[in-house]
Amino acid sequence: MLITTLSGFAFAAGVVLTIALIRSILVIGFAFWVSLGTRFGKERRIYHVAYRDKQLMQEAKAGLLVLLFDATVIGASSQLGWLNPAPFHWLNALVTFVAVFCWIEIWFYVTHRLMHTKPLYWLHRQHHTAVITNPLTSLSFSLGERAVLLFGVLGVFLPLSNVVPVSQVGLIGYFSINYILNVAGHSNVEFFPPNWDRRWLGRALITPTYHSMHHARYRGHYGLFTQFLDRWFGTRFEDYEHAQTRAATGKPLTRPGERATGHEA
Ligand SMILES: [Zn+2]
Numbered sequence: 205m206l207i208t209t210l211s212g213f214a215f216a217a218g219v220v221l222t223i224a225l226i227r228s229i230l231v232i233g234f235a236f237w238v239s240l241g242t243r244f245g246k247e248r249r250i251y252h253v254a255y256r257d258k259q260l261m262q263e264a265k266a267g268l269l270v271l272l273f274d275a276t277v278i279g280a281s282s283q284l285g286w287l288n289p290a291p292f293h294w295l296n297a298l299v300t301f302v303a304v305f306c307w308i309e310i311w312f313y314v315t316h317r318l319m320h321t322k323p324l325y326w327l328h329r330q331h332h333t334a335v336i337t338n339p340l341t342s343l344s345f346s347l348g349e350r351a352v353l354l355f356g357v358l359g360v361f362l363p364l365s366n367v368v369p370v371s372q373v374g375l376i377g378y379f380s381i382n383y384i385l386n387v388a389g390h391s392n393v394e395f396f397p398p399n400w401d402r403r404w405l406g407r408a409l410i411t412p413t414y415h416s417m418h419h420a421r422y423r424g425h426y427g428l429f430t431q432f433l434d435r436w437f438g439t440r441f442e443d444y445e446h447a448q449t450r451a452a453t454g455k456p457l458t459r460p461g462e463r464a465t466g467h468e469a
């Protein structure tokens with residue numbers, strides 16, 4: 205019985221790890237190509253500053269450990285039958301997607317701010333190996349920080365699936381989009397048009413410039429994909445709009461601490 209369970213777990217973890225590795229190589233490889241190998245990427249660079257010495261190697265090592273950790277946790281929870289998914293219905297998939305999206309915005313903001321306090325920063329230090337981000341930064345976390353994130357997701361939605369209908373499609377859909385936005389947000393390339401912050405969608409969602417400023421300046425811009433909590437708690441940078449427009453018009457910031465004024469030539 206124990207051997208059957210263990211081999212089932214190893215198989216599930218192996219499948220998850222293989223899919224995650226292939227997906228990471230394709231998505232991160234594509235993002236590196238866009239940021240370093242295309243005219244679009246070069247003309248929309250956010251920070252024109254070199255990476256730290258050995259940064260990419262340190263981030264790649266951390267990323268591999270994270271993928272292994274994710275596969276172990278997801279493989280174990282699938283074997284233990286913690287998720288009790290509801291039968292597929294598009295409306296339920298949509299509701300699950302929106303519920304997970306909103307909850308993770310709150311969970312991420314709160315835990316991210318806590319991890320920027322002195323007693324907890326050790327959990328978050330690995331992610332800030334990147335002062336200037338690159339697509340690999342999207343996977344560069346300590347296992348402690350990854351456990352906090354996974355607990356926020358699995359620790360809430362797996363037990364919840366035994367009480368209310370939770371859609372597996374909604375969960376997978378959210379994490380697929382989360383992954384792509386996470387890689388794009390660390391690409392050091394601004395994809396949105398200049399003055400994006402003046403449009404309603406631009407005021408609601410973050411951009412690659414938004415999160416790059418968090419890495420470069422260390423404090424502020426703690427939000428995951430939306431700006432609401434940063435606005436409400438006063439942690440939004442006032443020069444964000446100018447920095448975003450500079451990146452989108454081929455005038456990257458040239459120092460991590462540089463403030464954008466909007467009057468640059
Ligand atoms: Zn941070």
Ligand SMILES: [Zn+2]
Nearest residue numbers: 331341390415
């Ligand atoms: Zn980041």
